Amino acid sequence: MTTATNTTLKAISAVSSPTVAVIGFGPAGMFFCHHVEERRRKLLERRQEDLENETSVAAVDRELARLPRVTCFEQASGPGGIWRADRVSKESLWTNGPKEVMEFFDYTFADHYGRATKLPSYLPRAAVLDYMMARVTRNAPDFCSRYVQFQTQVVKVSYASESRQFTIQTKHVPTGRELTQRFDKCIWAAGVCGLAKKPESLLTALQKFTRGPIVHSSEPIDWDHQVTGRHILLIGGSYSAEDLALTALKRGVDRVTIVVRDPDHNTPVLWSNLWPDDKVEILTNVVPMSVDEETQTIQCCQSSSNSSSSSSSSSVATAAADEESNNKNNERPENSQSTRIAVEIENVDTIFLCTGYGWRYDMMDGSQYNWQPEDDAQYEQDNIIVLPEDWKMKHDVLLDNKVPNPKSVCVSDMIGLYSYHRCVYILNPNYMMMDASAYDAHLLSIDILAHLLLSVILGETKLPSRKRLVQDHREWILNGLHLPHFRWWMDPAYRAAMQRQQQQQQQQQWQDGAKDSLADLAIRMYEYSFAKLAQAAKDGNYPVDFGSIRHGLTKAGQAVVNMDMNCRNYRQNEQGNATFRDLLTCGSAGGDDNVGRRRLQSIYTGNVAVPFHSPWMELDDTANPVDLAEQEA
Secondary structure (H helix, E strand, O other), X not given: OOHHHHHHHHHHHOOXXXXXXXXXXXXXXXXXXXXXXHHHHHHHHHHHXXXXXXXXXHHHHHHHHHOOEEEEEOOOOOOOHHHXXXXXXXXXXXXXXXXXXXXXXXXXXXHHHOOOOOOOOOOEHHHHHHHHHHHHHOOOOOHXXXXXXXXXEEEEEEEEOOOOEEEEEEEEXXXXXXXXXXXXXXXXXXXXXXXXXXXXXXXXXXXXXXXXXXXXXXXXXXXXXXXXXXXEXXXXXXXXXXXXXXXXXXXXXXXXXXEEOOOOOOOHHHOOOOOHHHOEEEEEOEEEEEEOXXXXXXXEEEEEOOOOOOXXXXXXXXXXXXXXXXXXXXXXXXXXEEEEEEEEEOOXXXXXXXXXXXXXXXXXXXXXXXXXXXXXXXXXXXXXXXXXXXXXXXXXXXXXXXXXXXXXXXXXOHHHHOEEOOOEEOOOOOEEEOOOOOOOOHHHHHHHHHHHHHHHHOOOOOOOOHHHHHHHHHHHHHHHOOOHHHHHHHOHHHHHHXXXXXXXXXXXXXXXXXXXXXXXXXXXXXXXXXXXXXXXHHHOOOOOOOEEOOOEEOHHHHHHHHHHHHHHHHHHHOOOOOOHHHOOOOOOOOOXXXXXXXXXXXXXXXXXXXXXXXXXXXXXXXXXXXXXXXXXX
């Protein structure tokens, strides 16, 4: 046995390698395993380069030994989560955000398609899954077989504080064989879109509808028989409703009616001023109440929701329920609504519930929170921010400080309050979660959090104390309350006042006079939110510097915000049969050129997106993205 080998064995035996269970192999689980694999690959390359240096080899071997031993459990037969065609009915759907804000620093679209290849900004979802898989397998062809156990359902997860280990019970789906294993750490990565939300009150209201099927947006869709040539009703105003409406128009739907119960500035279907073929009607502030059994007319009543966005409940059961709720638009529980018929919708053939998704969290038994009786009182104290009597909102350009200041606000639910960047639970750092729903940056946010988790596991990122974490949350919220869109989420009275103003001032003054102010506020809000993601990147030693909360955004961070906001704003300027995916692009990142066309450009390679060769409505959903781009004459 050589001296180098002896040194290596001593180095490895002196270091404990944690075992890590990852629940789910969608983007979250995939990206975490990728960062582990990339760290291992680079260490092995360094070891090979310094093979003659025993000291260097020993140091590398110690680092290799510290890498977690990861087992990823995925119930499906393949990777990708909701990006898989067989996972949902979205095999013909496309991204609703530009590819430039979901590009990977270590595997760009230029790497994937070729540096000189011209590409449009919006891609079919199948192409994005192919891009993700190519990233993780290009240096590790056996990536999936080494990290993932497919067709394996996680049945139950328990945590023992005495041993500081998780006991995880799994079941092999094809055979039913069950297995129990122990792990040092557990990462929940089952996806915030794991469960279809079907509000009971809505199903009750529609129970007499027999004219056609009622389908959740996550379920398989028979486009030919449920959509083409038919009148469809979409309940909800989120991205899934926008996706389905556009795809239905492309598939030859006769008419689309969209019902949005509680419209606000963050309702995607309301961002568009114009829909192709003039076949879309949007009804706001109403909700289905009943169905006329004889005529099958859907009767809607006026809605009114003043529910608070924060909860002061401290129970673990409530906190777990809150984790599954991520309520928006029609997903919020009903508090009060009129029983008088406000509008009737006739001749509906198919109803689609675009009512959102919940966390697939049923495998967790609650013990991972490590919650003690004394934590209840501490939570109540930590969660409430009492505002100073002289507090005043700065630059309230929308309501001019006419709404009384709240005496106090709640910081967050228990999970949000005690989690570091919403991914490491501070009361039990062995429990981690991939919750990117708080960040509006698509796959980028998932990749940043995955990198952060590895940095925490390796001890490279030090976790704050409970007191420091709570203080950071409170400071961020107090500063955010000066932004109208932020206060909208935190203060029910302010939200109600904004809703009343939008309803009462539908005249040109609100639509045009406040348009610039609203656009500016939306950008400021996005910048404030993205700065928190940028901070997570910095804290987790992510290779790209997007900025920080204290110092603001870097050029790269600002470019991401500008490109994403430009694509949102383009929806308000659509013309003819154009959709937001027909965004014309040229020039440099994050601005307008001299003919008013939005510019989208890779922050890594400088490659500029090009228009489609034809309107999106005429494109083949299964085509290679390279064949979709406008070619130079």
